[in-house]
Amino acid sequence: MRVSMYKISFRRIFSLRLAVQRVLIFCCLLVLSGQSFSLQVEGLFSESIVILNDSDSERSRAYSEALRAVLIKLTGSEDAIRAPGLLRAFESAGEYVDAVSYGTEDETLRDSASLGFKSESNQRVLNINFSRVLVETLLLDAGIPIFDSNRPSVLLWMVVQEPNGERNLITPELYPNFISHFESFSKKRGIPFIYPLLDFEDQKALNEDKLWGLDAVTIEGASERYGPDSVLAGRLQITPSADLVGLWRFFFQNSVQSFDGLDTEIESYLDAALNRVTTELVSYFAINPLNNDFALATLRVDGIANLEGYSSLLDYLNTLGLLNNFVLSEMEGGRLEFRVEIRGDLEQLVGLIALDRDLKIIENSERSFSQGDFPLLHYRWTR
Structure with a gap:
């Protein structure tokens, strides 16, 4: 009984925290209403890596892993770290380090079946800051486009139809695993996502059934209050056999792209759409050092x-x-x-x-x- 009471209390606290976050976001949106909602992405040249000990080999591993993460954030693409010109850089990643410090990371693990249980483990981390000049020169010499720190925002709308036919808009309360994956992708690629408040105004303009239709005019009208640089709207049907079948629409630069989604795992299903959107944004905004025009x-x-x-x-x-x-x-x-x-x-x-x-x-x-x-x-x- 005492455990159940703790679970209920944690759920309420978690919901209250989400509500406060949405109110704060809404206040910001009131100020920025009607304007482009691009965001300045911080920490592009830094990364924290969990370390097991203080050995030189462990530090070298951390440097290499951190440099890979930084290059992915700077370019917005995982393809960058596969470039032949960068292989040596990963082997000598310490040459690009500007400063390091030790710290402790509170790692929160949640059981996906219940928001009530939370376990924390303190792990030692190495906070690594890389030299901006050296890293940008590395990418320049390799001919890899660099994504500016001021990046286009992506407003996310998504509706899910369960096997029983019930449709729900994606919210942190109903689909925490979806939101967690979006946030993880955002941090890894440096792409700022915006989530709709789903308040009365949103529900009136774009409820579950309206979003399921993916009508371009309706989606653009509901998105206007947020002033995003782009909009990704999707519908997902979870079949009785647990297959994931969906359709996406991406609104960017006065054009609309439509593409299908088909998978059996939610992570790879979402990644397929997010990778496509990120590639589009990078190709438009990234600075290509090989462009002589x-x-x-x-x-x-x-x-x-x-x-x-x-x-x-x-x-x-x-x-x-x-x-x-x-x-x-x-x-x-x-x-x-x-x-x-x-x-x-x-x-x-x-x-x-x-x-x-x-x-x-x-x-x-x-x-x-x-x-x-x-x-x-x-x-x-x-x-």
Whole structure:
């Protein structure tokens, strides 16, 4: 009896924590409503690895494992660590380490059949920070595209039909294993996921039956309040024989892709869709060092009120990896114009800037004589 009371208490605490998290997310979304909800991914150059002892061989293993994890986060793909040019780097991963520290990791293990039981084991970990310059040079020399730290968000909608025909939207309470897998994938690949609140407004716009239909207009309408950079919506039917049969729709850059899902294991079923989405995002936003195609354009920025704003704008432009070079060409009042050289095409730069909230695009701008034949990108500085 005492064990049952503990289980009920833990469930309530767990549900309360989830409710608080959703309220906090909702508050943030109110602030960001109508804007792109890209997220700055932290810790791309660091990783913590569980170690068994303090031997040199164990430390070397930890360095190699951590470097593999960091490269996957930086590129968004597991294919990167299979590149021939990186094999030696894994053998001498310590050469890329910038700093290390020891710590203890609280590892939480939950029985998938019950949220009530929780066991914790303290394990010693090695916290490893790699040199950004050395790691980026490693990828550059290997010709592997790098995914910028400011990454597109993915809003996840999913409905499951059980063998008895009952349909449920994915929630942490009903399908904790699904959410856990999404979070694990997000951390490993550095892809920020957004989860719908599933409050009254969501239920009215996109309930279980509406989501099952995967109607593009309905999904886009329900997603608008979150301002995501992309949307992944899926339906999954669990057959009486435990087969997983589903359909996905991915909304990105004003296009919709549809693809099937078929598996017998939930992890591999979800991974197939998440890998496909990640590949699409990486191919669009990642900076390819082997791309020798350059485009020239004029970047006009309004709203620079003082020296601090000018300095902040320059710092921001320096973070845009697609800008190979930029030179101030004209200044008038609070308006600045730059001649920019873009690695890749203009559309990719526009998409990268759209991930931020620092520059707001101004449509139908008039050209000036000094711009010549270069395309004009006109923005207002909002920071």
